Amino acid sequence: MMNERAIRLFLRLYVGCIFVFVFAPIIASMIFSFNSDRFPTIPLGSFTWHWYETVYNDPDVWDALRTSVIVGVSTAILSTFIGFCTAYSDFRYNFRFKGAYLALALLPPTIPLVIMALAMLAWFSRIGVSGQVWSIVMAHTVMCSPFAMAIIRLRLQQMDSNLEAAAWNLGANQWRTMREIVLPFAKPGIISALCLTAAVSFDEFAVAWFVSGLNKTIPVVVLEIVTGNIDPQVNAIGTFVFITSMTLVIIAQIVIMTQEKKEKQPA
């Protein structure tokens, strides 16, 4: 039917337009990062590594990168640990107030970043830990552990809960069962949670901006450059951050997919 085909074509074009809109700023920023004009427009200027060199020679950026890596790695480890504990509790146990428990665990992403930032800033200065690298880690862990919990919970969902009981019957205590059965099973979930939480922390700017004090992370440096003026350095940093985050995301994706494939193969 002509009508049906026309509608299909229209919908496809529409989806195409949406993707153009979503990816235009990402791709544009990559192109601009190699473009010689300070204020890029059409037609483009010549190809240059200038902005990357500027960034590379900027000691502030290196300091920020160091802070970002410390924060990202610490946040990933802490929030994945907490996320695993929560996911396992939810998987294994029923208890009173479980609804409230899960709400407490999953609520942070629904609070606007500015509000979290203000609340954290005030709280950290009240308890005397403001302006340190660790204050960013504590705040980021709150924001990242729900993601870790969700990813690991999905993985545990695939585990037969009789597996644990079988191990106990064979004489293993609960701790040993955790070490030899549950943890190995959850491993792909844990690895992807580590990658994704690191990526989220690596990109977060609002809370980091409020609580970091002098220990700026990369996104905070970007925020400050953007506030100053038009500076294509931002595109160079942005492209670098994008590649880092995407590497983490793709590693997470590959870990999950290889595991799925392995499990589908008959033993």
Add this chain to the structure above:
Amino acid sequence: MADKKHESTKPVKRSIDIYALTWRMPIIIWQFLFFVGPLIFMIAMSFFLVENYRMVEAFEMKNWVKMLGRNYFWDSYFYTLGLASAATVLATVLAFPASYALAFKMSETARRWAVFFLIIPFFTSYLVRTFSWYVILAESGVINAILSYVNLGPYTMLNTKFGTMVGYMTLTLPLVIILQTLSLSQIDRNLIGAAHNLGCGRIRTVFTVIVPLAKVGLIIGAVFCFILSFGDFVSPYYLGGSKPPTLPIMIIDTTKSGQQWPRAAVVAVMMMVTLFSVAFAAIALAYRKRSQ
């Protein structure tokens, strides 16, 4: 559910408790120290006083009276509310045809890839994307340069509501499409086939069959869009020109330059109250039983 199965093989009762608590406690401790604690402290702080640039713990209504008694607060409040509501309607309407296409008109593989690509933006810096739009939309930017070839423009797109909306859509559209697509793909295809067989036209099927069936997903998408745009300071600041400032910008200005944390806390509490009311109303709407 899992509990029951395990009951028959119950090890010593005491060790079960320690074991269970080991896994249960970390999040409770962490969230109380660094999530609930800060939020409650912020509410308390809205009653503190500032004397000689120092915060003094007190319980006074001064900040509340001062902030809520000013027109510029309410102007900003309704402006932010209006922008966020507009963004919510816009994102829901813009996303729907795309989600419909992804859910019903494309293969499983194509859908998976589409969702994967829609996740990518979450891992790119929102700041950098906004900066990109700034350059694209500027008076002498890419779009106006292209338009000038066909003798159109230049149009002013920065520092307008249009600019703010572009930013909000950059932030929210991928998430709204993902949530809508997930809920649309769970609809039983037979129901749509049945509607067609009974002579229900395409458009009518969409509005009388598909939308009601996917209601929960559509509303959850809209709620997330509202929360994100209501709380975003980047787009209204860099693309919208911040005139008048939205509530998040007001929080930043008051905190960063004014030393007035308690007043910023008042704004933050007002935002939380608004968000919770909107979210609860929406969830009630989503799960309301249809009267029939």
